[in-house]
Every structure is written in structure tokens, then in C-alpha cells.
Amino acid sequence: MPRVVEVDLRARSGGRCHANVGGPGDGADACEVRVAEVRYTRNEVPIWGDVAGGSGAIVARGPVANNIGPERTEAIRKQLGLKEGDAIFFVAGDPANFVKFAGLARTKIGEDLGLIVKDRFEFCWIIDFPMYEWSEEEKKVDFSHNPFSMPNMDLNEFFKLDPADKETILGIKAIQYDIVCNGTELSSGAIRNHRPDVMKKAFAIAGYDETVLEAKFGGMLRALSLGAPPHGGIAPGVDRIVMLICGEENLREVVLFPMNQRAEDLMMGAPSEVTPKQLRELHIRLNLPDKT
Numbered sequence: 001m002p003r004v005v006e007v008d009l010r011a012r013s014g015g016r017c018h019a020n021v022g023g024p025g026d027g028a029d030a031c032e033v034r035v036a037e038v039r040y041t042r043n044e045v046p047i048w049g050d051v052a053g054g055s056g057a058i059v060a061r062g063p064v065a066n067n068i069g070p071e072r073t074e075a076i077r078k079q080l081g082l083k084e085g086d087a088i089f090f091v092a093g094d095p096a097n098f099v100k101f102a103g104l105a106r107t108k109i110g111e112d113l114g115l116i117v118k119d120r121f122e123f124c125w126i127i128d129f130p131m132y133e134w135s136e137e138e139k140k141v142d143f144s145h146n147p148f149s150m151p152n153m154d155l156n157e158f159f160k161l162d163p164a165d166k167e168t169i170l171g172i173k174a175i176q177y178d179i180v181c182n183g184t185e186l187s188s189g190a191i192r193n194h195r196p197d198v199m200k201k202a203f204a205i206a207g208y209d210e211t212v213l214e215a216k217f218g219g220m221l222r223a224l225s226l227g228a229p230p231h232g233g234i235a236p237g238v239d240r241i242v243m244l245i246c247g248e249e250n251l252r253e254v255v256l257f258p259m260n261q262r263a264e265d266l267m268m269g270a271p272s273e274v275t276p277k278q279l280r281e282l283h284i285r286l287n288l289p290d291k292t
Contacts, residue, residue, distance in 0.1 A: 064090050096133075107183070121244065123181050128152075131174040132206065134166075141169055142206050148220070149174040149190040151202060159201055169205055177234070186241055189234025196225050 060073040080088065089109075091102045110116045131151050133144040141163070151158055152173040161169060175191040193199050199221065203213050213221060242254045252258035257265050264270070279286065 121181050123179060126178040126180055126185075127176070128173045129176040130170070131172040131202075132169050134170060140207050141166065144174070146174065146176060146190050147202065147206070148193050148199070149176050150193045150198070151175075155198060158198070161201075161205060163205055163207070175232070179234070181241075181244055184240055184244060185237070186244075187234045187236045189232060191230070191232035192228075194224055194228045194230055196221055199224070 060070075060077065065073045076082075076088070080086075082088065089105065091098045091105070107116075129149075130144045131149070132141050134140075135142040152175045158172075163169075177189055178185050179187045193202060200210055200213060203209075239251055239255055243249075243251055246254055248254055257267055259265050
């Protein structure tokens, strides 16, 4: 199966990887590159190149190799253990934006080359989820996933954190975990943040004061203040398990009443029209646009 690895290149011009590639410590801007590496046969995609005549050295081919130069090309070859006829694909940019694309490309390559084993179930645990992330839209630190998970760090150090410690905060992991089978998430879980003082601090780091916490999650906060013990759990997705067992790729093939892309259940005829009586009972007045 193809691998996805990281290669750290450094460029002098606006973070773009090109011929003037500097080394660490030279004041260059970092340009992180994720490399999806897959082995092809020579007659399919002759990207990596061939053995230079008589010297035994492997010569890289392609636009990236031509621009970063032989020294760094050789460093990448050694890091990935590439041999004659191998190929690598580069995806560069903001990791938050291109990681999903790199994963889809990796899967596509694996399917096209028949590298994905179809007759068995492969499981793995996904751990070390980030507690926080940087919100480019709001220009602040915010929760990455589940705000009610326990931070995976010494709590004394956690209480000492200042919102200005951006680098440290973005490096905090949460005690969250997923179980994945054949690339499909089956279950998701976490250890609950069961201490009100830790929860208040966690929300304060993300810019939410106690009034927001009380207004939105007051019931949970009061329940935990009565002395809830440490606890956690995981929620299996039974429908996804059935989907894998049946060899399907879409949940609509295994759920009882699947909805279409407009969230309509065609079998049940739902949603249906609401009667004026029902609207009056709920004190709802509609102001719908005129039908054209």
C-alpha cells in the first residue's frame, strides 16, 4: 500500500519550493511537503528515473527533481528508500487543506494498482488528537474536536498556561481515540473532562468565559460539580460495521430508511407538509418566498 510521509524542504522565496533550496538555519521560509510514495513498474510511470550509465547511481527525473537539485533529491531518495523505477508524488501547501487531498490520492493510487487487500479487515487505533487548533476565520485558538475531553498533560502545568502561549497550547493533545477498520472510522471515544475547574480553564484558553460555559453547558457543569468520578467511553457505529461486513462503500446501502442528498426519505414520504394547525400549536408563523 502507498505510504504518506513528510519531507521538510526550505525555500527562500515566499515558501515556494524551487531551485534555491536552503538548509535549516539559513533564514529560509519553511515549506512543508507531504509525499505520497508508491512503487510503479517502469512502463507505467517512469518518474523516478534510471541508473546512470555505468556509475550505479540512481538519477531522478521529473519537474520537482529538476528544481530541487541532486543533493536534496538524493536525500529524499535515502529517506524513502527509493529504488530504480519508484515514483513519488508531492502535495505542498497548508497541511490543514491538502492532507485530505493527499489521502484521497493515496487511496486512488492503491486502488488503481491493486495494492489494497480486499479479503480481510485491518484495524488500527487513532490517538493523540490535538486539543486545540488555530481558527483562521476568527483569528484565535479554538477547540479542535471535542471540547469536553480531558487534556493529555500535567494538570498543574495546564492551569499555568496563558492564552498567549499559543505554541504550547496548539501542541496539547486530548485523550481522544478512534478505532478504524480498512480506512473507515467505526468508533469514536474519549476520556471525559470530569473536573469543573479543568473545564473552565480549557474553555478560557479557547476564549470562552465562565458566563458562556454556564449559559450553554450549565447542566453538565453542575452535574460534574457534585463529584463525578473519572470516566470515558466509546460509541461504536453499528451501521458502519454492517457496511464493511457487506462489502459496501455507502451507508445508504445498509440503513433501513436511507435519505437522499436533500435529506428526504422517499420511502416514508418525509418530510411532509406542516398543517396550519400544527404551526399554531407551536406559535410558528411562516414567511415563505413566493413560488415562481
